[in-house]
Amino acid sequence: MRYSLKAFNIDCLMHQYKISINTLIIPNVMKKITHGIASLIVASILFFACTSKQKSDKELPRIAIAGLLIESSTFSPAVTHEDAFRTFTGDSIFNLYSFFSPDSLIINEAIWLPTLRASATPGGIVTREAYESLVQKTLNRLEDALPLDGLFFDIHGAMSVQGLDDPEGDFIVRIREVIGTDVVISTCMDLHGSVTPRLAQNTDLITCFRLAPHEDALESRRRAVTNLLSRLKSGKGKPAYKAWVPVPILLPGEKTSTRVEPGRSLYAAIPSVLDNNNVIDASIWMSYPWADEPRNHGVIVTYGDDKEAVGKAAEKLAEHYWSVRHDFEFVAPTTTWEEALQKAIASNKKPFIISDMGDNPTAGGAGDVTWTLTRILENPEFKKSNGKSIIYASIPGEAFVNRAVELGVGGQIDATAGAEVDNRYAPPVRIKGTITAIEHKEGRDQVEVVVKSGNASVIVTKKRTAYHYEKAFTRLGLNPRETDIVVVKIGYLVPELYNMRADWIMALTPGGVDQDLMRLDYKRINRPMFPLDKDMPDPDLSAQFIPLSNNIKR
Incomplete structure (x- = not known):
């Protein structure tokens, strides 16, 4: 030429x-x-x-990016449709990962082929129609990206889908059918996900977060990407061995936080079992207790090129996990709603934060259970002139919000909200008071309204939402630091709320993510299971070696 x-x-x-x-x-x-x-x-x-x-x-590896993330409670009547997912395609996906920034080293290490990445706030079971639509869109884009050397597969691991067990396992099988078995797949997950043998076999490098709250989410995803690059660039490809150990423990994240023992030491032990290529990575999954499915239980997965080392690493972590099972306690004082509120009223610390845990939307609750708010608005403490001040975040009510927008700030409103999805514990709550703020969120079909009823400031939203940051309150004209009591629909506090708290207690309230697991009507999980079966015998924690992905496991 x-x-x-x-x-x-x-x-x-x-x-x-x-x-x-x-x-x-x-x-x-x-x-x-x-x-x-x-x-x-x-x-x-x-x-x-x-x-x-x-x-x-031409010599750079061709690596696709795909992901589908949600955790879904099967104990909630809520249903998640496709419009609940925020979907990113093409180069917009790079904006989700800071390690793909233009000045990063990683961006130049491969030819990156971002396809589709969709995520939704935790909620109810996903409709089969929504799942099939999102999966097929991903498969079409992956087919257009062929040929591939690698895939970064970003999932949560606790998605429930109508009529389908192990959706992530189903998804990865369908991916393999498109991209083939030669492609190296590196998967990153939330530690509250679940790993079945099918998911483990069809992926090659699998890891999960090591912190709860998940302050290491980006770091973990970067680890999944760098491990993939390392194996492709070195020519070593798929690790020779993967070990999988099921651990029959099923606990809520509020009991397994890495802020406290024994979770802190358990996850801190992971680096001690890693050994270069002999044991490349090791992960501990706590799983997700609010989905009644056989796959939900603790899991250890290790992988590397030395069979004995990989097996021993998995067994060591599994035995550690099992040995501390009785030591897991709630990350904060936990009690009934009545006692939690009494403690908050008696306290002189601001803000005293109460976690309204049973309907936590960030764990899969419907978000519209009115049980707690009904009791707040009925309490005389928040009606008297010298009573304690309280913020409640939040309750969804589209019709309520629409009426508030019509009335405007300063208007008087008397209407009901909540319990449109989950009315098992209380009916829609009547909120009567003065509208003090109306906020339209740019780029989203979301409107937030604050209503002052006595000493209570209630946040009502067009769509359910979680309140994790101080600015989420301050932009509504609220000052949580100077408020006596702040009630949030959450479990363990995310870092910003945790740092803001003057005191904190978690209330065992009802809902689709009830923290009192004994109140949940499990029918399908494997038994025996700790702590549901406290006197169960010790399980077999021997490493099970998972076949390589050279053959698709369906």
């Missing part, structure tokens, strides 16, 4: 490679060479640099 120097835009190439004639030619020599000849030399250099770069690009 013949190449013409005229085919090169010399100025553009010189700018791209940050080269100038003056930097290429020794000044004394420059006097003896005409500018035209110098340009020819530069063009020749750039020609070889460009063809070398083209060759280098």
Whole structure:
């Protein structure tokens, strides 16, 4: 093939490679060479640099990115439809991961082919229609991206779908049917997800978060990506061995937080079992207790190139996990709603935060259970002039919000909200008071309203939402730091609320993510299971070696 120097835009190439004639030619020599000849030399250099770069690009691995994330409670009457998912396609996916920024090292290590990544606030079971739609859109984009060397598969691991057990396992099988078994798949998950043998076999490098709350989410995803790059660039490809150990423990995240023992030491033990390529990574999944499915139980997965080391690492972590099962306690004092409120009223610390746990939307609750708010508005403490101040965040009520928008700030409203999805514990709650704020969220079909009823400021939203940040309150004209009591629909406090609290208690309230697991009507999980069966015998914690993904496990 013949190449013409005229085919090169010399100025553009010189700018791209940050080269100038003056930097290429020794000044004394420059006097003896005409500018035209110098340009020819530069063009020749750039020609070889460009063809070398083209060759280098061809050698870069082709890695796709895909993901589908939600945790879904089967104990909630809520149902999740496709419009609940925030979907990113193409290059917009890069904005979700800071390690793919233009100035990062990773971005230049591969030819990245982002396909589709969808996530939703935890909620009820996903409709089969929504699941099939999102999966098929992903498969179509993956097919367009072929051929591939690798795939970064970003999932939560606790998605429930109507009529389908193990959705993530089903999804990865369908991915394999499109991309083939030669592609190396690296999967990152939430530690509250579940790993079946099918999911473990069809992925090659699998990891999960090591902190709860998940302050290491990006770090864990980066680990999944860098491990994938390392195996592809080195030519080692799929690790030779994967060990899987089921641990019959099923506990809520509020009892397994890594802020406290024994969760802190259990997860801190992971680095001690890693050994370069012998044991590349190890992970501990706590699973998700609010889905009544056989796959839900603790799991250990390790992988690497040394069979004995991989097996021993998995067994060591599994035995550690089982040995501390009786030591898991709630991360904060936990009691009934009545006692929690009494403690908050008696306290002189601001803010005293109460976690209204049973309907926590970030764990899969419907978010519209009115049981707690009904009791707040009935309490005389929040009606008297010298009573304690309280913020409640939040209750959804679209009709209520629409009426408030009509009335405007300063208007008087008397209407009901909540219990449109989950009315098992209380009917819609009547809220009567003054509208103090109306906030329209840009780019989202969301409106938030604050109603002052006595000393209680109630946040009512068009759509259910979680309140994790101080600015979520302050932009509504609320000052949580100077409020006596702040009630949030949450379990363990996320970092910003945790740092804001002057005191904190978790209330065992009812809902689709009830923290009192003994009140849940399990029918399908494997038994015996700790702590439901406290006197169960010790399980077999021997490592089970999972076949490589060379054959698709359906």
